[in-house]
Amino acid sequence: MVINSIRMFLDQKNLLHNIEYLKKVKNKDILPVVKANAYGHGVNVIVPALYSAGQREFAVARYVEAENILKLNLGNDIRILVFESIGDMELIKNTPNIDIAINSMTELKEAIEAGIDSKRMQIKIDFGFGRNGVFHYEVSELKDYIIKNNLYLGGIFTHLFAVNYRDGLKIIEDFTEIVNSIGRERFEKIHLQNSAAVMNYNCEIATHLRVGMLIYGLQEVGYYDPNLKQVFSLEGQIAGVREVENSKYVAYELKSDLDIPDCKYIAKVKIGYGDGFLKKNEKSKCIINNKEFKIAEVTMDNTFIEVDESVKEGDKIYLYRDITKEVNFIGMNIYELLTILSPRIPRVLK
Known part of the structure; x- marks a missing residue:
């Protein structure tokens, strides 16, 4: 260590404990969110630590974050979901380790027409969060397109943004209905819980927990689980x-x-x-x-x-x-x- 320096030390044992604890208590796989430099913890440390423990799938907000992870050269089996639209279909085609969020019907059609494998796509449904995603009132068109083209996709997800408990339950109910109407067998991954929602709800339809804060042992105001350990x-x-x-x-x-x-x-x-x-x-x-x-x-x-x-x-x-x-x-x-x-x-x- 450089003398007199300040460093951020990251406890790998606590990090892996949190992942395994969440898997066990919720009986779901984990999709770790490592955007914003792994929530400030250092993506170049956190991702290799998780990869060495067997984690192969990650989620980020932007393409540049996925690009930086790929530069770590961890392995060809790593997969990174990018939440924000990338737009450049040729770039997507030439970067096979990146999976894309589909945030509109137009984007879905463009990606399919560009020849991108549908198993690299995860459909986002927007219930009024105002950020991105296929609008919930477009679901009929979405369903018809998926069935007509016999698509099997990498996933479907939404953001459980509601702070009111009952509103959150309604989103879960509506999302479940959408997935079942299209056919849950058409989606490899199904997820809608962020860290706060993991604490607040059980979502039977979900296959994965999409969590950032909790894997680092950080907890939202108003929620506390003593089994999680700060990293x-x-x-x-x-x-x-x-x-x-x-x-x-x-x-x-x-x-x-x-x-x-x-x-x-x-x-x-x-x-x-x-x-x-x-x-x-x-x-x-x-x-x-x-x-x-x-x-x-x-x-x-x-x-x-x-x-x-x-x-x-x-x-x-x-x-x-x-x-x-x-x-x-x-x-x-x-x-x-x-x-x-x-x-x-x-x-x-x-």
Whole structure:
């Protein structure tokens, strides 16, 4: 390790535990969502770790994310579902490890006419989320087209976006009816549960759980399963400690402006808003030597912490130790907090 650095350590045992736990408790296969740099955890670490454990199917939002995974050269048997429309049919044809979401009837017809194997296509049904997908009122046309062309597809899915429990049940009911009317035997994979919906609903029709947050052991506000284990740990070493009792400034700020008038020592760590560790973290807490200390200032490359004489250069520091507490303090959700962490912070599998 580079001395005094901050790194994100990723616990492979916890990652694989979460996958196996979800499989067992829900009796479904897992389609891991690794978009947005694996929710900030580092796709170049998470995907190889899952692949080495036997996972072969993944989901991302954009083509460029799938392209970056393929550059890892893990194996020809990897499959990556891209949620957003790619558009370039020749590019799709020439990238056989990528499966595409079909987000409109026009897209389905273009893909079939371009000669793309229907088993590489997964139909998305839109129940009013307003993002993408074949509209639910187009299902009759969709059914006729699939049957007329005798298509067998890679999958069918929707997004269970409803925050109202009964609305969610209605979406499950309507989606199940659509799948059965077309013929569930025509779809290799059927999925509609994101992480929150996995906690909230049982979906008999589904073959897979399409989960991101839960495989990383992160949980939505209002839901909690103690069997899931957090995968990431943001930790490192104190890069230096200085006496500031008689100083007027700490970094770029007047000491008097930082609400630390009686502070005698300031510790520095090598992380800042240039790493996605925002100034919103000021006045939040970190852990050094099993004790909480307050963050005084965040600059682009460094963070300064109000400490006492017990803290020395090289001591271990933990940031975001209690992610729920940090989310509440900063006023950002977990998605935002982790996905903005820069690749400048090394991700290390342990």
